[in-house]
Amino acid sequence: MQYFYNSRLGETRFTMSDGGLLCKDVPIGRTGVQLYGGEELDDIEPDSDGEILVERTEDEVFRPETLASFEGMTFTVSHPIEDVTPDNWGRYAAGHVQNVRRGSGDQSDLMIADIVVKKAEAIKVILEEGVDQISSGYDAEYQQTARGKARQYDIIANHVALVPTGRAGKRCSIGDSKRMTTNNTWFAKLRRAIKTKDAAAMEEAMESAPSELTGDEGTGELPKAINITINPQQPLPKQEPELDAIATNDSGDIETRVAAMETTLAAILEKLGSTTDADPDEEEEGRRITSDAAYHQDVVSRAEWIVPGIKLPDGGKLASFKRTVLDAAFKTTEGEKLLKGIVGDKPDFAKMPKLSLDAAFIAASEIAKGRNNIQLNHRTTDSAAPNRRPTAADLNKQNAAFWAKKGN
Known part of the structure; x- marks a missing residue:
């Protein structure tokens, strides 16, 4: 997809003609195993640590219906306390997601998209405060496969959020940024x-x-x-x-x-x-x-x-x-x-x-x-x-x- 921009801020960031921020080739999801707290999935029995390992396969992440559901979805700063709907869109929207596709090469396990950011506060958070990780909000079904383990399927998008620390980690983040890591968050990431x-x-x-x-x-x-x-x-x-x-x-x-x-x-x-x-x-x-x-x-x-x-x-x-x-x-x-x-x-x-x-x-x-x-x-x-x-x-x-x- 081609874009018109006024200035280039990095390899993947551009200032658009209206002052908005274009972030190209952003991973917004991935296959593999992710860690959930037991309180997040009521119907799944957690392990002895109170945690659940949830696997999402490429068949589910790159299912045509799943990819299509992310197209045009709302981009938000942090996750809203409710699903984004036409009634509350104006309160939560900071931009939108487009050109959703599967990555290639060493990114073949990633769902990639371009994010257009229109809200001034969101642009400031990305460029000046360095917040750059991505977390997708969606509906999905879960099936227990063993104690503390489950598989995720029927993923349907609702929004894509900018967050300080995403469950998918640094791989799902907006590029061209430098990050500061604290001891506690680093050990938590290593443990995960x-x-x-x-x-x-x-x-x-x-x-x-x-x-x-x-x-x-x-x-x-x-x-x-x-x-x-x-x-x-x-x-x-x-x-x-x-x-x-x-x-x-x-x-x-x-x-x-x-x-x-x-x-x-x-x-x-x-x-x-x-x-x-x-x-x-x-x-x-x-x-x-x-x-x-x-x-x-x-x-x-x-x-x-x-x-x-x-x-x-x-x-x-x-x-x-x-x-x-x-x-x-x-x-x-x-x-x-x-x-x-x-x-x-x-x-x-x-x-x-x-x-x-x-x-x-x-x-x-x-x-x-x-x-x-x-x-x-x-x-x-x-x-x-x-x-x-x-x-x-x-x-x-x-x-x-x-x-x-x-x-x-």
Whole structure:
């Protein structure tokens, strides 16, 4: 579609002859899995975290009726509290959406549109305040496929909203902008990306950590030497571990990605620092999550990847168990190699803040499992390890004795 414009503001933004703003080639929706709160879908049973993973397939997103329903729909600043109708259009409209189509190439999983913004306040929010993420408002049907999982179908559009943080993430946003990311929102995005196994979102999160976490001022990006390449068009295998992008049959590629991830997380965790003050929420959260069977099993499984054979004592707190696992691993040759790139040379796991502890524990477990896969695929025989430091298995008895003395 051709447009007439007075000035070009960037690769995808233009000032139109009447002063309006044209935003071309804007992703307004995508296929894949997105995370919903249990309160958002009344008829779907959430998982143990109170959340629901909702899958929308390309057959549904690019259904002719769905694409046609977005054509000409109202563009709003934030989601209205009600559906947009002819009766309230004047109150909510800031522009409209047109030229809706499926993307091509590396955008083939995206619904693309051009957005014409006419309201002065909306133009200011985009150009001066930097708000640029997109969230579509629509009606849809949902079918439960498992506990905490559902599929979405029969999508019919109502409006497209400009929002500070969209469910589809940065991929669905107006281009030509720079963004500032806070610690809390960054960790929330990273958690969402891991849970939905969204490779593109994981890569985005790794490349856009807040500057106060990485030490880079101004850009909010990670050091240029770090290059984590994940192809968003390749679906991640089902039932694989989180951060599954490190699992591949090419051992050299795995090691490169593991090294990059270790460097990334080390920079982040170093900036998080340590403190002697106990987290006041740690004990309360410990009581809550210890009673959650799914979370409990996940922690135990991850601990096994890091320190094979280690067991959670009856009544043991999960946070304390994580500290013990990491500490035990660091005392072994392989464990030190695993953790050094994440937590540095002299970590103090007993004083490590809970946020740093959780990040280190998850990262170490994923890397450990990835390396276990390498060892299984490239196993050698007739090997020996003389003069080695104690292994994880060697320390299991010590750990058991420690917990037996410590009690509950």
